[in-house]
Amino acid sequence: xxxxxxxxxxxxxxxxxxxxxxxxxxxxxxxxxxxxxxxxxxxxxxxxxxxxxxxxxxxxxxxxxxxxxxxxxxxxxxxxxxxxxxxxxxxxxxxxxxxxxxxxxxxxxxxxxxxxxxxxxxxxxxxxxxxxxxxxxxxxxxxxxxxxxxxxxxxxxxxxxxxxxxxxxxxxxxxxxxxxxxxxxxxxxxxxxxxxxxxxxxxxxxxxxxxxxxxxxxxxxxxxxxxxxxxxxxxxxxxxxxxxxxxxxxxxxxxxxxxxxxxxxxxxxxxxxxxxxxxxxxxxxxxxxxxxxxxxxxxxxxxxxxxxxxxxxxxxxxxxxxxxxxxxxxxxxxxxxxxxxxxxxxxxxxxxxxxxxxxxxxxxxxxxxxxxxxxxxxxxxxxx
Amino acid sequence: xxxxxxxxxxxxxxxxxxxxxxxxxxxxxxxxxxxxxxxxxxxxxxxxxxxxxxxxxxxxxxxxxxxxxxxxxxxxxxxxxxxxxxxxxxxxxxxxxxxxxxxxxxxxxxxxxxxxxxxxx
Numbered sequence: 341x342x343x344x345x346x347x348x349x350x351x352x353x354x355x356x357x358x359x360x361x362x363x364x365x366x367x368x369x370x371x372x373x374x375x376x377x378x379x380x381x382x383x384x385x386x387x388x389x390x391x392x393x394x395x396x397x398x399x400x401x402x403x404x405x406x407x408x409x410x411x412x413x414x415x416x417x418x419x420x421x422x423x424x425x426x427x428x429x430x431x432x433x434x435x436x437x438x439x440x441x442x443x444x445x446x447x448x449x450x451x452x453x454x455x456x457x458x459x460x461x462x463x464x465x466x467x468x469x470x471x472x473x474x475x476x477x478x479x480x481x482x483x484x485x486x487x488x489x490x491x492x493x494x495x496x497x498x499x500x501x502x503x504x505x506x507x508x509x510x511x512x513x514x515x516x517x518x519x520x521x522x523x524x525x526x527x528x529x530x531x532x533x534x535x536x537x538x539x540x541x542x543x544x545x546x547x548x549x550x551x552x553x554x555x556x557x558x559x560x561x562x563x564x565x566x567x568x569x570x571x572x573x574x575x576x577x578x579x580x581x582x583x584x585x586x587x588x589x590x591x592x593x594x595x596x597x598x599x600x601x602x603x604x605x606x607x608x609x610x611x612x613x614x615x616x617x618x619x620x621x622x623x624x625x626x627x628x629x630x631x632x633x634x635x636x637x638x639x640x641x642x643x644x645x646x647x648x649x650x651x652x653x654x655x656x657x658x659x660x661x662x663x664x665x666x667x668x669x670x671x672x673x674x675x676x677x678x679x680x681x682x683x684x685x686x687x688x689x690x691x692x693x694x695x696x697x698x699x700x701x702x703x704x705x706x707x708x709x710x711x712x713x714x715x716x717x718x719x720x721x722x723x724x
Numbered sequence: 725x726x727x728x729x730x731x732x733x734x735x736x737x738x739x740x741x742x743x744x745x746x747x748x749x750x751x752x753x754x755x756x757x758x759x760x761x762x763x764x765x766x767x768x769x770x771x772x773x774x775x776x777x778x779x780x781x782x783x784x785x786x787x788x789x790x791x792x793x794x795x796x797x798x799x800x801x802x803x804x805x806x807x808x809x810x811x812x813x814x815x816x817x818x819x820x821x822x823x824x825x826x827x828x829x830x831x832x833x834x835x836x837x838x839x840x841x842x843x844x845x
Contacts (some may be wrong), residue, residue, distance in 0.1 A: 370729075452825070457785070459789055460789075462786065462787070462788050463787075463788040463789040463790075466788045471815075472728070472755070473811070473812050473839070473840070474799075474812065475788065476839045476841065477787065477799060477812060477813050477838060477839025477840055478784055478787060478791045478794070478797060478799050478814045478816045478838060479782075479784070479799040479812070480784060480786065480787065480788050482782075482786065483782040483784045483799050484782075486782035487781060487782045487799070488778045488780070489782075490780045490781060490782060490821075490826070491779070491826075494780070494826050535785075536783075536785050537785060537786045537820060538782045538783065538784050538785065538786065539783040539785070540782075540799060540821070541782075584811065584814065586780075586801055586810075587753075587810040587811055587812045588810075589799050592779065592780050592801070622822055701841075715844040
């Protein structure tokens with residue numbers, strides 16, 4: 341298996357963007373190509389992750405992007421795996437480079453939905469659930485995670501204020517990120533007083549609907565060494581699945597696919613959770629970050645709330661969780677999010693993270709899932 | 725072949741149609757085609773009473789399209805009495821968590837454009 345490296349990375353700002361889905365996909369891709377310092381002709385294939393291209397009248401994005409990059413002859417494909425599309429696409433690109441099929445590939449994720457309004461997005465996002473049992477019975481995505489939150493509150497010594505602390509922390513990190521969607525500091529009181537969306541989750545427990553695109557160039561080690569001294573190694577890649585419904589799970593306070601993906605990634609890398617300096621985790625809702633940090637092995641089950649209370653997951657503490665601001669503050673353009681996490685890992689490990697830099701960071705983890713964690717990918721990165 | 729209609733017919737009579745693996749005995753909701761535990765594909769149907777207790781739930785105040793007129797309402801995961809199986813559905817007329825503590829007894833009463841419909845026992 342070839343060693344796989346991230347050679348360059350770029351993102352648009354996340355938020356409400358005026359440019360079209362095609363334009364922002366190109367903007368991020370060009371930024372990644374320039375960051376990598378390569379000629380587009382050196383790209384062997386393009387992996388584009390996106391869920392609701394139909395909302396901005398453009399599906400089959402791959403050939404459109406490749407044509408705009410002057411490499412229309414190169415193969416491309418689109419990958420949809422709900423909110424986990426970006427990391428799943430990254431994984432497929434990783435596997436093809438590792439297997440030796442390609443030397444260098446473009447991995448770009450994108451979403452453009454904010455122009456459709458809250459009802460459209462709430463409704464269409466609910467199609468990512470097993471619709472017969474969940475979306476079709478009135479369960480929105482906030483509602484599904486709220487059901488996990490209710491179970492967590494019942495099972496462990498946790499409060500809604502504990503959940504609010506996740507939002508406060510991630511907004512503090514996102515405040516330092518010029519690309520973040522919600523770039524403002526908030527208080528526990530702000531969260532507690534925000535409107536209830538799906539009890540017990542309130543508006544500020546939820547990530548925003550965002551537009552945005554993120555892109556990375558990944559390649560084998562020989563290609564990386566020939567182009568740069570400042571690249572990042574992908575040392576672990578893992579995937580897993582969970583029952584598509586919450587009802588299919590014995591426990592509502594854990595996500596099986598996260599555990600499976602993390603175990604596979606740690607095993608490939610030959611490391612343990614203790615070796616990780618920072619992690620970009622899937623905090624679509626505050627409860628999700630708490631569950632994630634437990635399932636990824638950073639804390640025992642039920643101890644994630646204690647960790648957030650004690651500030652052990654803040655920037656430059658015991659383990660920096662979501663230094664970018666996470667989905668909660670940086671934003672969640674669902675097809676781009678998993679790739680955006682890799683952009684953050686690249687910037688952190690190559691000294692490009694600015695004010696939000698994790699000090700002495702050598703190993704970073706990215707964790708991204710689709711729906712309530714029905715699909716999941718975890719990746720591990722190391723500085724060279 | 726789709727057995728969804730058979731499943732819905734059972735729900736409309738307050739029952740849950742399950743499939744019991746002919747090889748290992750594992751029980752699944754009827755919408756499964758291979759045994760999750762052993763991979764076997766032969767099952768015998770087993771009708772369970774659609775009664776149980778709330779395993780977890782939420783109260784939706786920002787609904788997806790089509791649910792505006794029912795808001796607020798609960799979406800519930802119910803543990804089926806006497807079996808290690810859960811099923812989820814819509815439960816109307818709930819505005820406050822105090823109305824539906826975890827463990828509350830609920831039952832299936834039918835299926836319509838709101839999906840599987842539950843009510844408090």
